[in-house]
Amino acid sequence: MRNICGSLFSNKKTLKDLIIFASIFGLAIIICCALVVFGATINKNAAETDKCATETVGVTDGLISNLFSTINAAKCELSKPELWPKDYGKVALTTQLDAYDFVIVGAGSAGSVVASRLSDNPKLNVLVLEAGGDPPLEAEIIGLSSTLHRTKYFWTDYAERNQNCCQAMKDEKCYWPRGKMIGGTGEVNGNIFLLGHPNNFDRWVLSGNDGWSWQEIQKIYKRAIKQMPNQLNSQGRLILNNFDPLENYDELTEMIFNATNELGFPQINNTIDGIKIGYTQNILATVDNGLRMSTGKTYLAKVERIRTNLHVIKNALATKIHFSGQGKATAVEFILQDTYKFRVKVNKEIILSAGVINTPKLLLQSGIGPHAHLQKVGVPLIKDLKVGQNLHDHGMLPLMLKFGQDIALPIKPTDMQSIFDFFTQQKGALAASYTLMGFINSKNFSSLNTEPNLHLVSHTLKAKGDPGSFSFLGIKDELVQLFELQTQNFTLLQIMGSLLLPKSRGSVMLRTSDPTAPPLIINNYGNHTEDRVTLLQYVRYVQKLVETKSFRKYDLELVHVPIPECDRIAYDTDEYWYCYVKYFFISSWHGVGTCKMGPIKDTTAVVDARLRVHGVKGIRVIDASIMPDISSGNTNGATIIIAEKGAQMLQEDWS
Incomplete structure (x- = not known):
C-alpha cells in the first residue's frame, strides 16, 4: 500500500491537472474530498450511481476516482511510519535488554535532542524510553492538533482547586495537558519559537549558574539551526520558518x-x-511547508533509523530509578504497554527529559525529594532535595x-x-x-x-x-x-x-x-x-x-x-x-522550574549548572524543569536550547 501511495503522490503532472479540474467542478468535488479525508467510504455500486441527477460516460467518474486516490496518497505520505523511529519494544519482549551507557526518559522536545546528539558518538549506546507512541496525523496538521486534547496522546492532569485562579473551569481545576508521544508537547503546541529576553538568562548566571548567559544561549542557538557535520557525523537540527x-x-x-x-x-x-x-x-516557528517540525522528527527520527547505537522503546512508562549503595544510579524500571515490567541497567548516566510534571514525579518515586513528603507517601529516602517545588507558568x-x-x-x-x-x-x-x-x-x-x-x-x-x-x-x-x-x-x-x-x-x-x-x-x-x-x-x-x-x-x-x-x-x-x-486566569501550559538549577549552597536547587542532580551520581535533568525562573515567551524554544546545551555537556564529560 505504501508503494502505491508513493507512486500516486509523486505524479506531479496528474496532481496539477486534477487541481485545475477541481476548480472547474468546484464545490461538488471538494465535498467528496472532505468525505475521503475524514474516512468516509464512497459506495460506487449501481444503486448509488442511480441517485445522481445526470448520467456520465465514465470520464468524470474516472477523474474523481483519480482525485480521491491522489488525496489519499498525500495522506499516506504525511503519515508514513518512516517519519518516526522504530519501536525497539518488540525486541525487548523477546530478548533480554543489554545495559546501555545512557538511558533517556522522555522523547519530547528535550529528550529527542539529547538522544540525537549523544548517539553522534558510535562508541556510546543510548536507549530512549517514551511513554507514548507515534503522533497521529492530526498532530502533524497544525490546524487540527488541538483536537487531540483529552485523548490518549495527552497526559491529562488537573491541579488542585485554588481560590485565586481557574474558578471558571469545570470542577474549578486548572488543566495541565502535555504531549504523550514521540515529540512530546512539541507535537501539539503552537510551534512558536521564542528564546526570551537577555535578562532571563543573565539572571540565571547571577544566581550561581555559570555558562548560562544570553551570549552562551545565542551561540547554542546558532549551532542548533545549522547542520554541523564533524568527525562524529553529527545529525539533526532545529528547523524554523515563518507560518x-x-x-x-x-x-x-x-x-x-x-x-x-x-x-x-x-x-x-x-x-x-x-x-x-x-x-x-x-515570529519563527517549528514548521516547514505547512507541517510541524518537532524535535521528535527533526532530531530523533532523523538519526534512529541510520544508527545501531540508538534504540527507542515506545509506550514505556518509567516508574523508578535504582541506586547502588554508593548513591550511583544503576538502572531504570519501566512498564511496557501497561503490562510488562522491565529493568534496564545503565553504565554511565540516566537523563530525565520527561517534562515539568513527570521528571520530578519520577525522582520522587525513586526517593529523591523532600524528606517529609516522601515519608508521608511511604517512599524510602535516597536524597533530601526540593524536588517538585518552584512550579510556575x-x-x-x-x-x-x-x-x-x-x-x-x-x-x-x-x-x-x-x-x-x-x-x-x-x-x-x-x-x-x-x-x-x-x-x-x-x-x-x-x-x-x-x-x-x-x-x-x-x-x-x-x-x-x-x-x-x-x-x-x-x-x-x-x-x-x-x-x-x-x-x-x-x-x-x-x-x-x-x-x-x-x-x-x-x-x-x-x-x-x-x-x-x-x-x-x-x-x-x-x-x-x-x-x-x-x-x-x-x-x-x-x-x-x-x-x-x-x-x-x-x-x-x-x-x-x-x-x-x-x-x-x-x-x-x-x-x-x-x-x-x-x-x-488559567494555565498557558508553559510550566517550568520543578527541578530548579542552582549551586549547592542554594537549598532550593535540585541540579547544578551542569544539570547533575545534587547529592547523587549518574542522573541529569535536561528539560524545562531546570529553569530557576521562566523565560519570557513560549517556553518550547528555550527548552530545545537547554537540551542542546545539556547534550554538549554530556559530550564534553564522556568524550
Whole structure:
C-alpha cells in the first residue's frame, strides 16, 4: 500500500491537472474530498450511481476516482511510519535488554535532542524510553492538533482547586495537558519559537549558574539551526520558518498595528536577538511547508533509523530509578504497554527529559525529594532535595471584545476548501497560523527601554456564535451559555494576556507511592499580589486599545462576561477585575522550574549548572524543569536550547 501511495503522490503532472479540474467542478468535488479525508467510504455500486441527477460516460467518474486516490496518497505520505523511529519494544519482549551507557526518559522536545546528539558518538549506546507512541496525523496538521486534547496522546492532569485562579473551569481545576508521544508537547503546541529576553538568562548566571548567559544561549542557538557535520557525523537540527499567513487577516493586522502605534508601540522585526517592547507578526516557528517540525522528527527520527547505537522503546512508562549503595544510579524500571515490567541497567548516566510534571514525579518515586513528603507517601529516602517545588507558568487571561462594525473573517480550517488545499499542496488555513503578538511593560506603557512583563500572545477573530476559547479550554457550561447569549450576534476579537515574569510558585508532589497514580499539582496561579496587579494593568491596557481611533472605527467593546459572584461588585472597579482574574486566569501550559538549577549552597536547587542532580551520581535533568525562573515567551524554544546545551555537556564529560 505504501508503494502505491508513493507512486500516486509523486505524479506531479496528474496532481496539477486534477487541481485545475477541481476548480472547474468546484464545490461538488471538494465535498467528496472532505468525505475521503475524514474516512468516509464512497459506495460506487449501481444503486448509488442511480441517485445522481445526470448520467456520465465514465470520464468524470474516472477523474474523481483519480482525485480521491491522489488525496489519499498525500495522506499516506504525511503519515508514513518512516517519519518516526522504530519501536525497539518488540525486541525487548523477546530478548533480554543489554545495559546501555545512557538511558533517556522522555522523547519530547528535550529528550529527542539529547538522544540525537549523544548517539553522534558510535562508541556510546543510548536507549530512549517514551511513554507514548507515534503522533497521529492530526498532530502533524497544525490546524487540527488541538483536537487531540483529552485523548490518549495527552497526559491529562488537573491541579488542585485554588481560590485565586481557574474558578471558571469545570470542577474549578486548572488543566495541565502535555504531549504523550514521540515529540512530546512539541507535537501539539503552537510551534512558536521564542528564546526570551537577555535578562532571563543573565539572571540565571547571577544566581550561581555559570555558562548560562544570553551570549552562551545565542551561540547554542546558532549551532542548533545549522547542520554541523564533524568527525562524529553529527545529525539533526532545529528547523524554523515563518507560518504561512492566514487569509483575510490583513484587516485585523492593520487595525492592531494602527492602534498600538497610536499608543506609541513600534513594530518589531526580529525576536531571536531577544524580545523587546513592541508588536510583531514576524515570529519563527517549528514548521516547514505547512507541517510541524518537532524535535521528535527533526532530531530523533532523523538519526534512529541510520544508527545501531540508538534504540527507542515506545509506550514505556518509567516508574523508578535504582541506586547502588554508593548513591550511583544503576538502572531504570519501566512498564511496557501497561503490562510488562522491565529493568534496564545503565553504565554511565540516566537523563530525565520527561517534562515539568513527570521528571520530578519520577525522582520522587525513586526517593529523591523532600524528606517529609516522601515519608508521608511511604517512599524510602535516597536524597533530601526540593524536588517538585518552584512550579510556575506564564498563565493566561482571556479578554473578549465584540465588533459593532463588520470586519473580514478568515477561512475556517475545517472548511472544505481548506481541507482540499492542505492535502494537495500543504497550504491554506490548516497549514497557517496568525502570530501577531505584543510585548509591553504594564508599569510604564510609554517606556520602550524596559523589560516586558506582559505578553499579548493571541489576537484572533471569532465568527458570530463562536464562543472561542471559552468552550475549548473547558470553561463551565453555564458560563459559556451566558457568554454566548451576550455575544451570539457579534464577531469577536479574542486577546490572551500572559505574565512574562510571574511571581507565584506552586509544586508537584505524589498522591501515593503508586507510580501509575496521577501527580498532585498545586499551581498557585495568582497567589502573589504582584501577579494580580499586573493582570489588572493588562485589562487597563486593553481598555486603552478600545479608546484608540483604530478600534473606535470598528465600534469595539469589551465584553462583560456574566459571573454571578463578580457581578455583585460594581463593574469595572479594580475589585471587579480581581474577581474576574480568579475565574479566568488559567494555565498557558508553559510550566517550568520543578527541578530548579542552582549551586549547592542554594537549598532550593535540585541540579547544578551542569544539570547533575545534587547529592547523587549518574542522573541529569535536561528539560524545562531546570529553569530557576521562566523565560519570557513560549517556553518550547528555550527548552530545545537547554537540551542542546545539556547534550554538549554530556559530550564534553564522556568524550
